[in-house]
Amino acid sequence: MADKQYFERVNAYTWELPKWFDARMQVPARLYCNEQIFDLAFRDKSIQQLINVAMLPGIVKYAMAMPDVHQGYGFPIGGVAAFRYDGGIISPGGVGYDINCGVRMLASTVRHEELAPYLEELLTVLYQNCPSGVGGKGAVRLSQKDLERVLERGSEWALAEGYAERADLVRTEDGGSLAGARADAVPPRAKERGRPQLGSLGAGNHFLEIDVVDEIYAPDVAQTFGLVQGCVVVQIHCGSRGLGHEVCSQYLRRLQGAPARYGFTIPDRELVAAPLDSPEGRDYLAAMFAAANYAFANRQVLAHCARRSFEKVLAGKVRDWRLRQVYDVTHNIAKIERHRVAGREQRLVVHRKGATRAFAPGHPDLPEVYRQTGQPVLVPGSMGTASYVLAGAERAMEETFGSTCHGAGRMMSRRQAKRSAHGEDVRAALRRQGVMVRSGSMRGLAEEMPQAYKDVSLVVESVVGAGLARRVARVRPLAVIKG
Amino acid sequence: MGHWQELEHTADLALHVWGGDLPDLFATAARGMFSLLVDLTAVPATQTLPVKLAAPDVETLLVDWLNELLYWGERERLAAYAEFEFAVLTPTTLQATARGGAVSEYCSYIKAATFHNLEVRVTTEGYETEIVFDT
Numbered sequence: 001m002a003d004k005q006y007f008e009r010v011n012a013y014t015w016e017l018p019k020w021f022d023a024r025m026q027v028p029a030r031l032y033c034n035e036q037i038f039d040l041a042f043r044d045k046s047i048q049q050l051i052n053v054a055m056l057p058g059i060v061k062y063a064m065a066m067p068d069v070h071q072g073y074g075f076p077i078g079g080v081a082a083f084r085y086d087g088g089i090i091s092p093g094g095v096g097y098d099i100n101c102g103v104r105m106l107a108s109t110v111r112h113e114e115l116a117p118y119l120e121e122l123l124t125v126l127y128q129n130c131p132s133g134v135g136g137k138g139a140v141r142l143s144q145k146d147l148e149r150v151l152e153r154g155s156e157w158a159l160a161e162g163y164a165e166r167a168d169l170v171r172t173e174d175g176g177s178l179a180g181a182r183a184d185a186v187p188p189r190a191k192e193r194g195r196p197q198l199g200s201l202g203a204g205n206h207f208l209e210i211d212v213v214d215e216i217y218a219p220d221v222a223q224t225f226g227l228v229q230g231c232v233v234v235q236i237h238c239g240s241r242g243l244g245h246e247v248c249s250q251y252l253r254r255l256q257g258a259p260a261r262y263g264f265t266i267p268d269r270e271l272v273a274a275p276l277d278s279p280e281g282r283d284y285l286a287a288m289f290a291a292a293n294y295a296f297a298n299r300q301v302l303a304h305c306a307r308r309s310f311e312k313v314l315a316g317k318v319r320d321w322r323l324r325q326v327y328d329v330t331h332n333i334a335k336i337e338r339h340r341v342a343g344r345e346q347r348l349v350v351h352r353k354g355a356t357r358a359f360a361p362g363h364p365d366l367p368e369v370y371r372q373t374g375q376p377v378l379v380p381g382s383m384g385t386a387s388y389v390l391a392g393a394e395r396a397m398e399e400t401f402g403s404t405c406h407g408a409g410r411m412m413s414r415r416q417a418k419r420s421a422h423g424e425d426v427r428a429a430l431r432r433q434g435v436m437v438r439s440g441s442m443r444g445l446a447e448e449m450p451q452a453y454k455d456v457s458l459v460v461e462s463v464v465g466a467g468l469a470r471r472v473a474r475v476r477p478l479a480v481i482k483g
Numbered sequence: 484m485g486h487w488q489e490l491e492h493t494a495d496l497a498l499h500v501w502g503g504d505l506p507d508l509f510a511t512a513a514r515g516m517f518s519l520l521v522d523l524t525a526v527p528a529t530q531t532l533p534v535k536l537a538a539p540d541v542e543t544l545l546v547d548w549l550n551e552l553l554y555w556g557e558r559e560r561l562a563a564y565a566e567f568e569f570a571v572l573t574p575t576t577l578q579a580t581a582r583g584g585a586v587s588e589y590c591s592y593i594k595a596a597t598f599h600n601l602e603v604r605v606t607t608e609g610y611e612t613e614i615v616f617d618t
Contacts, residue, residue: 044492073495073599073615097594097617134589135557189554203592204618242557245594245617249550252598256543269542269598413491414591414618441590483592 002047004038007031013466014399016062017051024267025054032400033067033462044071046078052267053081058088060341060348066355066405067462072096074270077354080403083276085336085347089264090281091273092255092288094351095334097248099288100295101206101239102173102330103378103406105389106303106323107226108233108310112212112478114318115232122210122313123436123479129305130208132201132483133440138241138298139199139305147195151183154293158300165325168300170367172328173357174335176296182286186243187250190287194243194294199301203441203483205448206238208302209380211387211475218472221373221391225326227473234310234323235387235475236302237380239332240295247291251284276349285334292333299328326389327376331356331406339401350401358392358404358469377469379460382408382453383437384430386476388460395467404468405460408453417452436479448482485511485609489519496593496616503609505541505574509548510567512614513581516549516596517556517563519616520589526565527584534579541574542601545612548577549596560585593618 007015010030015038019025029050031041041047046069053075054063060082069078074093083089115122131139140163142150149157155176158164169175183191201208211233216222227233240247258274258281259266266272274281307323314321334351341348359366359375366375374391381387385408396402426448427437463469485502498515502508517523532555538544556562564583571578594617603612 071492071495073597073617134592135561193554193557203589204594246554249546249595253543253547256539256598268600270600272598414496415489415491441588447591 002051004042013462019054022051025051026057026059027054028062029054030062031065031069032466032468034458034465037067037458037462041065041069046071046076049074049076050079052271053079055267056081056083056089056091056271056273057264058083060084064400066403067459068354068405068407072353074268075351075353078405079353080351080355080400082339082348082350082401085276085349088276088349089273090276090285090334090349091271091351092248092251092284093270093272094353095248095288096332096353097245098239098332099244099247100292100330101332102295102299102328103380104236104299104303104328105326105378106234106306107326108231108323109228109320110232110314110318111230112232118313118317119210119479120436122309123438123481125309125313126208126306127438127481129309130201130302130481131199132203132481134203134483136197136200136202136483138197138301140301142195142198144195147191148183150198150294150297151186151290152181152293153177154296155300158297163304164300168303168325170369171325172296173330176300176328178289178292180286181289181293183290185283185287186247186290190243190246190250193246194241197241197243198294198298199305200241201238201302201481201483202241206483207383208306208481209235209477210479211235211477213473214476215474218391218470221472224369224373225376225389225472226324227326227389233475234306235378235380236299236306238298238302240291241298243294244291247287251287255280255284288334292330296328327378329356329378337401339397348401352403354406355403356406357402358390358396359402360392360394360397377404379405379456380407381456383448383480383482384433384435384477385456386474388456388471389473389475390460390463390469391472393467393469396469400468404463408456408459414447417447435477437482439482441483487511487515490613492615495618496591497613499611499613501609501611505610506569506572508603508610508612509545509569509572512545512549513552513567514565516593516616517565519591520593521563521586523565526563526586528566528582529584530562530582532564532581534577534581536577538575541603542598544575544577545603546596546598546601549614552581553593553595561589562586591618
């Protein structure tokens with residue numbers, strides 16, 4: 001296990017473990033964080049997991065961890081690793097079980113004071129219209145053929161079915177529809193799990209939140225993003241539900257023999273991988289993209305349900321109830337991207353496991369509307385605390401393959417959280433802070449207590465200090481729905 | 484009779500499991516997993532679930548077994564299983580009957596049993612292993 005002494009401090013927010021630390025490392029390991037978070041990273045197995053990632057074949061530059069890093073089950077959460085497209089690998093554990101878990105933000109010009117008399121009613125209607133909870137059935141009934149279309153087209157399916165506006169797709173990573181998705185690569189059991197669940201939040205740390213914009217740091221950028229001080233926004237955090245989990249499980253299983261077949265070793269079975277140009281590697285990529293499309297469609301349907309709820313409660317009572325999309329980001333994914341490495345543009349398979357893409361101003365993959373500002377980056381805090389909207393910056397392109405953090409990052413185990421408080425106490429404490437909560441599970445609520453997470457403002461300070469992103473706005477919660 | 488202990492893990496759930504023999508290990512791992520989701524004493528014995536699996540090694544078989552139970556637990560209404568009988572259990576094949584029934588809620592959520600650092604070890608008392616669950 002690496003001690004802090006082996007790390008070199010490259011600058012105020014960057015720490016590097018040289019690859020001579022372990023002969024199996026192909027590249028150094030890097031953490032992007034301030035000193036306080038650097039110390040926290042040694043309290044669990046994050047560092048060893050990061051070192052394990054550095055051992056994978058075809059890895060380029062560094063195995064990286066963002067400041068919300070914590071122990072995972074293979075890759076650390078907050079991990080970023082890119083592999084050569086030619087001769088490199090793809091690793092389901094580098095994406096995770098919740099493929100395309102991500103965040104969507106919708107903004108409005110509804111002022112907090114306008115909403116206040118109707119907030120409780122709105123929360124109730126949202127809780128009814130946006131299904132949540134373990135095994136929860138979704139808002140949409142799908143036939144087998146519908147599901148195949150969802151898998152292959154993602155948000156484009158939602159647009160065709162009337163759940164989206166074109167502007168929503170423009171303001172979604174990859175237009176909410178990854179080319180190369182194949183429904184036939186998705187195992188039948190995954191489809192069976194996913195068919196009844198489209199349009200549902202799920203459980204765990206997933207949520208739908210009503211927030212108010214309480215601080216603007218970059219007024220011009222905030223205006224382009226549609227964020228107005230004192231006005232209400234909605235955040236939706238969820239992923240690909242049972243379909244994604246099943247795709248990950250089954251491909252982890254299918255790939256177990258791949259390292260031996262293709263002549264490489266891995267330090268942990270959960271890091272199993274296959275060459276991208278192998279049959280199993282190609283199938284996994286296609287299935288993972290299909291599951292990602294399902295998650296984009298899922299968040300799109302939930303956004304539609306949120307819009308219907310706002311309309312039902314607020315139409316005629318506020319000036320303009322409408323919700324306009326800011327952006328939708330994914331934080332569990334692997335993508336084929338072009339990046340400059342050692343002066344040369346290379347095609348890479350970039351894995352982001354609890355990390356968010358943060359493309360800088362001018363990037364051709366950004367929609368025209370955000371080409372000058374850089375990509376919106378949505379960083380939800382823990383329940384009841386602030387969330388941040390950032391914009392991608394040039395240093396991210398140079399240092400981290402255009403990546404940054406995804407949230408606050410846990411630091412207390414679920415076991416410890418359950419022992420420290422009851423769900424009812426957590427709900428009461430949030431109520432005293434002025435945050436209303438609807439939750440299906442009290443014990444689940446205890447596990448998600450704010451104290452179980454790092455301070456998101458420190459995480460944001462680290463990515464801003466490292467030049468990976470800049471602050472645009474902060475939002476604070478008014479009401480939360482948790483599964 | 485096997486036993487389990489919940490381990491500290493920052494974001495997920497993890498168990499250390501001991502069993503006198505392989506069936507005991509597999510049954511205890513399943514009971515331990517469901518104990519993270521429900522009160523085991525409140526699980527009814529109204530449903531039986533036949534399970535038949537084959538895998539290349541015992542660790543994969545264990546992951547398959549636990550994920551199979553999770554799948555059936557979530558499939559229609561929520562269910563949990565607390566009693567298990569094995570007609571066949573070798574390191575690569577399993578035929579079992581799980582007994583359990585519908586429950587009103589899960590207090591936590593497990594996406595899957597993972598392969599992380601998974602190793603089924605033979606000891607002087609039988610078998611032991613540590614399993615991490617993604618939540």
